[in-house]
Amino acid sequence: MRWLQQLLMTLRAVARRPQVEREMEAELSAHLDAETQELIARGVAPAEARRQAAATMGHVELIKEECRDSRGTAAWEHLKKDAAFGVRLLLKNRTFSGMALVTMALAIGSTTAVFSIVDGVLFRPLPFAAPDRLYHAADVAVRGHVDALRANSRLADYAANSGVGAFNTRGRDWPERVKGVQVTANFFRVLGVGPLLGHGFADGDDRPGRPHTAVISYSYWQQQYGGRPDIVGQHLTLNEVPFEILGVMPREFGYPSAEAAVWTPMVFDPRNVGDYWGVNSCSTFARLRDGVTPAAARQELRVWTDRVRGMFPWRMPDAWASEVGLDGMRDHLIAGVRARSLLLLGAVALVLLIAIVNVANLMIGQTAARSEEFAMRISLGASPGRLARQLLTESLLLAVIGGAIGTLLAFGQLDLLKHWLPADTPRLGEISIDGSILGFAAALSLGSGLIFGLLPAWRARSQSSMVPAAGRRSTLSRLGLRTDAALVTAETAFATMLLVGAGLLLHSFLAMVNVQPGYRVDSVVTAQINSERAVSSSLPKTLALYAAMREKLMSYPGMTNVAAMSQLPLSNEIAALTFAIEDQPRPPGAPAFVLWSTLVTPEHLDTLGIRLLRGRAFTDGDGHGSAPVVLISRATANRFWPGADAVGRRIRPVWQDEWRTIVGVVDDVQAYSVKGPPDWVDGQIYMPLAQNFGVPENLALVARLGAGASAFEQSLPRLIHEVCPACAVSKIAQMQTVVSGAVAAPRSLAWLVGGFALIALALAAAGIYGVVSHGVLRRRREFGVRLALGASPGSVAWLVVAASLRQLAAGAVLGLMASWVLTRFVRSLLFDVGGHDPISFSLPPMVLALVGLLASLLPMVRAAKIDPARSLREG
Amino acid sequence: MSRPQALVQGTLFLLILKILDLEPRTGWAISQRLRQMSNETLQASHGSLYPALHKLEHEGWIKGQWQEAPSGRPTKVYSLTRSGRRQLELEMTNWAKLSSAINGILESA
Numbered sequence: 009m010r011w012l013q014q015l016l017m018t019l020r021a022v023a024r025r026p027q028v029e030r031e032m033e034a035e036l037s038a039h040l041d042a043e044t045q046e047l048i049a050r051g052v053a054p055a056e057a058r059r060q061a062a063a064t065m066g067h068v069e070l071i072k073e074e075c076r077d078s079r080g081t082a083a084w085e086h087l088k089k090d091a092a093f094g095v096r097l098l099l100k101n102r103t104f105s106g107m108a109l110v111t112m113a114l115a116i117g118s119t120t121a122v123f124s125i126v127d128g129v130l131f132r133p134l135p136f137a138a139p140d141r142l143y144h145a146a147d148v149a150v151r152g153h154v155d156a157l158r159a160n161s162r163l164a165d166y167a168a169n170s171g172v173g174a175f176n177t178r179g180r181d182w183p184e185r186v187k188g189v190q191v192t193a194n195f196f197r198v199l200g201v202g203p204l205l206g207h208g209f210a211d212g213d214d215r216p217g218r219p220h221t222a223v224i225s226y227s228y229w230q231q232q233y234g235g236r237p238d239i240v241g242q243h244l245t246l247n248e249v250p251f252e253i254l255g256v257m258p259r260e261f262g263y264p265s266a267e268a269a270v271w272t273p274m275v276f277d278p279r280n281v282g283d284y285w286g287v288n289s290c291s292t293f294a295r296l297r298d299g300v301t302p303a304a305a306r307q308e309l310r311v312w313t314d315r316v317r318g319m320f321p322w323r324m325p326d327a328w329a330s331e332v333g334l335d336g337m338r339d340h341l342i343a344g345v346r347a348r349s350l351l352l353l354g355a356v357a358l359v360l361l362i363a364i365v366n367v368a369n370l371m372i373g374q375t376a377a378r379s380e381e382f383a384m385r386i387s388l389g390a391s392p393g394r395l396a397r398q399l400l401t402e403s404l405l406l407a408v409i410g411g412a413i414g415t416l417l418a419f420g421q422l423d424l425l426k427h428w429l430p431a432d433t434p435r436l437g438e439i440s441i442d443g444s445i446l447g448f449a450a451a452l453s454l455g456s457g458l459i460f461g462l463l464p465a466w467r468a469r470s471q472s473s474m475v476p477a478a479g480r481r482s483t484l485s486r487l488g489l490r491t492d493a494a495l496v497t498a499e500t501a502f503a504t505m506l507l508v509g510a511g512l513l514l515h516s517f518l519a520m521v522n523v524q525p526g527y528r529v530d531s532v533v534t535a536q537i538n539s540e541r542a543v544s545s546s547l548p549k550t551l552a553l554y555a556a557m558r559e560k561l562m563s564y565p566g567m568t569n570v571a572a573m574s575q576l577p578l579s580n581e582i583a584a585l586t587f588a589i590e591d592q593p594r595p596p597g598a599p600a601f602v603l604w605s606t607l608v609t610p611e612h613l614d615t616l617g618i619r620l621l622r623g624r625a626f627t628d629g630d631g632h633g634s635a636p637v638v639l640i641s642r643a644t645a646n647r648f649w650p651g652a653d654a655v656g657r658r659i660r661p662v663w664q665d666e667w668r669t670i671v672g673v674v675d676d677v678q679a680y681s682v683k684g685p686p687d688w689v690d691g692q693i694y695m696p697l698a699q700n701f702g703v704p705e706n707l708a709l710v711a712r713l714g715a716g717a718s719a720f721e722q723s724l725p726r727l728i729h730e731v732c733p734a735c736a737v738s739k740i741a742q743m744q745t746v747v748s749g750a751v752a753a754p755r756s757l758a759w760l761v762g763g764f765a766l767i768a769l770a771l772a773a774a775g776i777y778g779v780v781s782h783g784v785l786r787r788r789r790e791f792g793v794r795l796a797l798g799a800s801p802g803s804v805a806w807l808v809v810a811a812s813l814r815q816l817a818a819g820a821v822l823g824l825m826a827s828w829v830l831t832r833f834v835r836s837l838l839f840d841v842g843g844h845d846p847i848s849f850s851l852p853p854m855v856l857a858l859v860g861l862l863a864s865l866l867p868m869v870r871a872a873k874i875d876p877a878r879s880l881r882e883g
Numbered sequence: 884m885s886r887p888q889a890l891v892q893g894t895l896f897l898l899i900l901k902i903l904d905l906e907p908r909t910g911w912a913i914s915q916r917l918r919q920m921s922n923e924t925l926q927a928s929h930g931s932l933y934p935a936l937h938k939l940e941h942e943g944w945i946k947g948q949w950q951e952a953p954s955g956r957p958t959k960v961y962s963l964t965r966s967g968r969r970q971l972e973l974e975m976t977n978w979a980k981l982s983s984a985i986n987g988i989l990e991s992a
Contacts, residue, residue, distance in 0.1 A: 032933075034957065035933070035958075038909070038959070039909075039911040042909070042911040046915075071933050071934065074933075074934035075933055077934065078935075078937040078938035078941055079938075079941050
């Protein structure tokens with residue numbers, strides 16, 4: 009308890025300082041009076057008595073200072089004095105404080121904003137109950153597999169959801185699309201999140217024959233139903249079927265995607281063999297039961313997966329479920345963004361480091377300029393430690409003010425960043441600057457202040473120029489020179505690393521943009537059509553509907569051609585099917601070939617401008633009743649029949665007996681993403697829509713016009729609804745927008761890191777200029793002597809440039825070496841560019857050398873123009 | 884810095900505690916007493932007494948109270964607290980040990 013009492017006394021001394029000071033004053037003067045009285049009583053004359061009393065008393069101010077020390081308030085008093093002095097100083101040296109504050113505010117602001125993103129995306133616990141007990145079950149994708157685990161696992165509760173899909177729902181005039189996810193009945197319970205209103209699904213709601221039920225998101229409730237409280241029990245029409253609304257999820261719930269507006273039960277029906285065993289429709293996760301280790305759960309999962317293999321109605325390839333396993337749910341969710349988030353954090357950290365170096369630099373310059381003040385203070389009795397403390401207080405003051413401004417900036421920067429980052433960044437909506445982020449900013453500011461304050465403070469303690477000098481020194485101490493060199497080198501190294509990183513990303517982004525998608529992107533408008541059953545319940549009906557839409561659109565002024573496909577290009581939706589190839593038999597147990605398959609109408613090649621390389625295109629004659637045909641891409645032909653003609657060979661989907669004849673080879677296109685198809689895809693084929701058996705789920709329209717694509721975009725829904733009032737029209741976009749959207753993530757990353765690199769370059773230039781010009785200022789006596797002894801101005805200028813060049817070169821080499829090692833962390837983000845891309849590694853040193861030389865130019869000229877007589881006189 | 888020269892570091896605390904053990908006193912009275920008790924040998928600048936008093940007060944071993952002096956002006960009177968009494972016993976024991984140890988060395992050497 010004593011420490012508490014002491015703390016209270018210290019606090020009292022600090023808080024009620026005037027009273028404590030008054031008491032001290034009173035006590036000491038009472039002592040003086042008593043002593044004087046005593047001396048008078050002994051017969052000393054009053055005036056002499058007072059003098060003697062004061063003499064035995066000692067130095068009153070010193071005593072007071074020691075008393076303050078005893079009470080633990082001295083440190084506080086010093087801090088206040090130093091801070092007040094620091095503020096005066098900052099106000100006096102406006103250029104210095106302005107530069108330092110702007111640098112710090114920018115760096116702290118950017119770092120805080122980026123950190124809040126990275127923290128929100130990577131580090132925050134997931135918004136589920138006990139999220140660390142949740143694991144993603146990799147490679148568990150078939151309903152039968154999920155069902156077996158749900159029924160038999162003793163160590164974990166398994167649940168699953170589909171990807172985000174969409175339903176037609178009733179709009180005011182026409183059907184609209186609403187995004188929805190199918191989930192197991194225990195989905196919400198396993199995640200541990202209950203609804204805000206109503207209740208979730210009951211066990212068994214995911215079995216066949218149950219009433220249709222749905223749970224809706226908070227935002228859908230607000231938008232569609234105005235947040236009316238009696239929503240539970242109402243009905244919602246999804247694909248023309250009424251679903252009873254059971255509940256509303258809380259506002260912050262958005263799993264598996266923030267886009268999900270509706271959750272409905274996924275139907276587990278073992279009698280529907282195709283859906284139950286044949287479709288990879290589930291993303292599966294598990295909550296480990298109490299006391300169960302992940303290793304045990306993994307073991308159980310493997311055992312059951314082996315049993316499930318035998319339950320399949322057909323033989324599964326040996327590679328099936330080979331990657332089955334449990335990964336932490338958060339690791340799984342952030343796997344795609346971890347690299348780019350950490351890269352951003354790294355980039356902004358480098359900017360911060362450069363900023364710290366710069367401010368340290370400025371501080372050192374200030375300290376040097378104040379050497380006379382310090383010398384004076386040392387001779388008046390200040391200890392070197394006291395001076396160091398003063399410097400540290402000043403730098404902390406700078407850091408705190410800079411940090412406060414920076415934190416304000418961070419709010420704006422965060423908004424900018426959120427706008428810039430790709431919209432698919434997980435949990436982007438949750439991110440905000442809260443208490444812990446503010447704490448981070450404060451710690452960052454103080455930490456930076458410590459770093460850039462300790463350096464000059466340490467220099468102030470050790471530098472001999474601080475001691476009242478017997479004479480003026482003409483040269484700089486070796487230590488001072490070395491510190492300056494180290495600062496420039498460090499700054500150059502950091503900037504080099506950032507430039508290399510930005511170069512790699514930019515180069516990779518350009519490579520991605522320059523990918524020829526293989527089809528026309530200008531003046532092409534795409535849209536997705538989802539019609540009600542009445543108009544598209546059979547393939548003939550769908551074809552008739554398409555024919556009507558095509559006729560309507562072809563009458564639009566400037567329309568060149570219109571086609572339909574089963575899937576929009578670059579939609580990032582999987583459209584792969586397994587095929588057998590007649591002359592390429594697979595051994596038993598080996599997986600079938602996976603081919604990217606698109607259903608198209610005959611106009612497809614012309615509309616998208618895809619070149620036919622061999623054979624023929626589809627015609628209106630390729631329909632039901634005629635021989636089944638297929639087109640394949642050039643890469644597919646080269647892969648399976650290198651050097652031979654692919655036309656005339658035959659393939660078939662594994663579940664069909666009829667062979668399809670390859671009638672033509674067309675140019676390669678980027679159907680899935682600009683990076684090409686997923687690596688497990690063996691090839692790309694097209695089949696005529698008219699030869700399909702069922703009705704494709706979506707119909708993608710592609711229209712090419714001579715001009716006026718934007719106006720057409722506007723009128724497209726009206727045109728479609730005139731033909732088909734029962735059709736929902738969604739994803740209307742120009743192909744150009746789709747293509748540029750496909751590179752949104754690499755673009756934003758390249759621009760962000762590029763922006764940080766530019767800031768770094770500017771800071772580095774300012775820093776180099778500062779160091780070099782300070783060097784010239786401080787060595788002007790030395791230069792004066794050199795000039796006086798006959799050195800040419802050119803040789804003095806060369807001294808300056810040579811020093812800069814040496815430091816720049818050292819920094820560039822260090823930076824390149826560090827980048828060489830670090831690129832393996834960004835390699836996963838690069839496309840078509842090696843981690844050690846020669847361009848990205850050779851340009852930054854040149855840019856830096858140029859910038860560094862430019863920054864040294866002015867000081868160099870100044871050095872050459874030194875007047876020896878004046879410099880020697882003024883010293 | 885300007886502690887009474889003859890005093891071993893820390894013994895000033897012991898002496899103050901010992902003086903206050905008899906009765907509460909003002910700072911000045913303590914300094915008078917110090918002089919008397921030591922036959923005027925421990926005569927240092929009086930001021931250095933106060934940091935020590937403030938330190939002891941901060942430690943909670945003595946307590947200062949403002950009282951009215953016979954002259955009518957307020958003076959600060961220090962008295963020993965309970966934990967100060969314990970501290971005094973402790974320091975006296977330590978001192979006894981230390982001085983006998985030192986005496987032992989001095990006599991045998």
